[in-house]
Amino acid sequence: MAVRNIVETVAHTLREEMRRDSRIIVIGEDVAKIGGVFQATKGLLSEFGPERVIDAPLAESSLVGIAVGAAAAGLRPVVEIQFADFIYPAMDQIINEAARLRYRSNNGYHCPLVIRTPYGVAPGGGGGLYHNQSVEGMFCGVPGLKIVAPATPYDTKGLLIAALRDPDPVLFLEHKATYRAVSGEVPDEEYTIAIGKADVKREGRDLTVIAYGLMLHQALAAAEKLAKSHIDVEVVDLRSLKPLDKELICRSVRKTGKALVAHEDCLSGGIGGEIAAVIMEECFFHLDAPVMRVAAPDIPLAPYSRHLEEHVVPGRAALEKAMRELARF
Numbered sequence: 001m002a003v004r005n006i007v008e009t010v011a012h013t014l015r016e017e018m019r020r021d022s023r024i025i026v027i028g029e030d031v032a033k034i035g036g037v038f039q040a041t042k043g044l045l046s047e048f049g050p051e052r053v054i055d056a057p058l059a060e061s062s063l064v065g066i067a068v069g070a071a072a073a074g075l076r077p078v079v080e081i082q083f084a085d086f087i088y089p090a091m092d093q094i095i096n097e098a099a100r101l102r103y104r105s106n107n108g109y110h111c112p113l114v115i116r117t118p119y120g121v122a123p124g125g126g127g128g129l130y131h132n133q134s135v136e137g138m139f140c141g142v143p144g145l146k147i148v149a150p151a152t153p154y155d156t157k158g159l160l161i162a163a164l165r166d167p168d169p170v171l172f173l174e175h176k177a178t179y180r181a182v183s184g185e186v187p188d189e190e191y192t193i194a195i196g197k198a199d200v201k202r203e204g205r206d207l208t209v210i211a212y213g214l215m216l217h218q219a220l221a222a223a224e225k226l227a228k229s230h231i232d233v234e235v236v237d238l239r240s241l242k243p244l245d246k247e248l249i250c251r252s253v254r255k256t257g258k259a260l261v262a263h264e265d266c267l268s269g270g271i272g273g274e275i276a277a278v279i280m281e282e283c284f285f286h287l288d289a290p291v292m293r294v295a296a297p298d299i300p301l302a303p304y305s306r307h308l309e310e311h312v313v314p315g316r317a318a319l320e321k322a323m324r325e326l327a328r329f
Contacts, residue, residue, distance in 0.1 A: 004186050007179040009153040010040045010116070013160045014078065016190065018048055021076060024164060027054040027063060028080030037082055038118060038179055060086055064093035064115065071113045072101065076164065084119035084173070085133040098169040099144035110167040114160075118176035119149075120214055120264050121302045121313050129300040134265035139171055140242050140274065146195050147242040149173040151216040153184040155239055158193030166195065173241075175213040175264075182217065198245035200252065204234030207258035207326050210249060210275060212238040215262045215294075215314070222320040231327045241271055249275065250282045257288035258326050262319055267295040289329035294322045 004012060018024045026032075026041055032055040035042030045053040056063050060081060067077035081087045087094075094115065101111040121132040139147055146168060150156040156174070163170040201216065202223055211219045216237045223233035236252050238244070253259045259279050261272040276291040294314050302309045 001185050001187055003183055004153050005180050005183040006150075006153050006156050006174065007038055007040050009156045009186055010160065010174065011042055011044075012186075013157045014041065015044060015047065017161060017164045018044065018052065021164075023074065023076045024078060025052045025054065025070065025075055026078045026080065027056050027067060029056055029058060029082045031055060031080050036080060038176065040116070040174075041080065060088075060090040061093055064090040064098065067113050068093055068097045068101065068111060071098075071111045072109045076112045076114075078114045078116060078164070081115060081117035083131050084117045084135045085130050087117060087135055091138075094139070094145065094169070094171070095142050099142050102168065103144060111169045112167050113169040114163045114172055115169070116172045116174060118174050118179070120175040120177060121309065122177045123313070123315075124306055124309070126304055126306060127302070128304045129302060132302040134263070134296075134301065136173060136241055137265045137270045140271050144168065145242065146170045146240070147173065148195055148240050149175070149212045150239055151175070151178060151213050151237055152182060153186045155193060155199070155237070157186050158191050159195065159239065161190060162192040162195050165192070170195065173213070177214050178217070193239070196240045196243040196245060198239055198248045199237045200234060200248070201237045202233065202235040204232040204256065206232045206256060207260060207323065208234045208236060208252045208256045209260045209262060209319070209323065210236045210238060211262040212241065213264065215264055215319075218316045218319055219262055222316045222323055225320060226323055226327070229324075231323070233323060244275065244278065246278055246282065249278065253279050253283045254286040257286055258329065259283075259287070260292045260294065260322055260326055262294040262314065264296055264301075264314060266298045266301070267293060268298050270295050289326055292322055292326050294318050
């Protein structure tokens with residue numbers, strides 16, 4: 001058992017899986033010589049060489065397009081999109097090629113492709129609207145694409161191994177603010193966490209908060225504060241955004257009777273709306289209050305100004321306020 005932060009866990013897991021499976025290659029901007037802008041691929045070039053760890057030009061459409069071809073030919077490529085904000089040039093390749101390859105080939109070809117990318121706002125970083133975006137809402141409606149967003153080192157390893165061994169494309173979202181801020185024990189032996197399975201990170205009886213990524217940690221902190229007011233909050237970590245673990249979500253909501261969905265992505269079109277619809281369809285007669293959402297306003301995230309960033313990016317204070325309001329309902 002080792003204690004690692006999330007970015008260390010990503011690097012360690014990639015190394016272990018590349019040793020196990022010679023078909024895995026890593027391709028991306030600056031992933032080889034400098035080990036990635038966040039050091040998530042540090043040391044891979046020296047061990048596996050330039051044929052398996054490939055520095056690429058600033059051309060995301062080409063990155064993913066090449067990887068789709070490599071996957072169809074029998075390799076298992078891992079593409080790093082340096083920031084999620086840069087993924088848009090590759091949307092045609094992700095949506096029309098990678099996600100549809102199995103269907104359009106009548107199950108003749110699979111696309112075992114993992115696309116890793118850091119997303120979300122690094123608080124106080126001043127990165128502005130081109131280094132802080134949450135893009136998950138744009139991909140959650142794409143058939144054939146799986147999406148995961150781990151929040152802990154333990155889950156990061158288990159989900160990354162599962163993604164690397166999956167026969168279909170997986171968008172692997174890593175919240176950059178958790179990279180070095182969140183550490184935990186990670187078993188040395190290999191293990192997988194099934195894609196599509198959520199996890200209850202905190203048991204409670206009064207209301208359910210459903211979150212992922214950085215917002216999970218904000219929700220846990222707010223829940224501990226509310227416990228001092230005798231409000232017992234259950235916190236569900238989605239871990240997988242597509243497919244959703246509807247069974248666990250509904251089991252938790254039926255127990256508490258109240259639900260709050262939290263994400264950093266914009267409110268309109270965010271995954272919170274889909275989860276709210278699932279709860280209304282499956283748990284309506286168990287609800288004691290309307291389903292609530294905490295999310296960012298519908299503006300480009302995030303403002304350059306640190307004060308504006310603190311104002312618009314949802315955090316623990318916004319969660320605590322909404323949780324108290326829901327508990328009083």
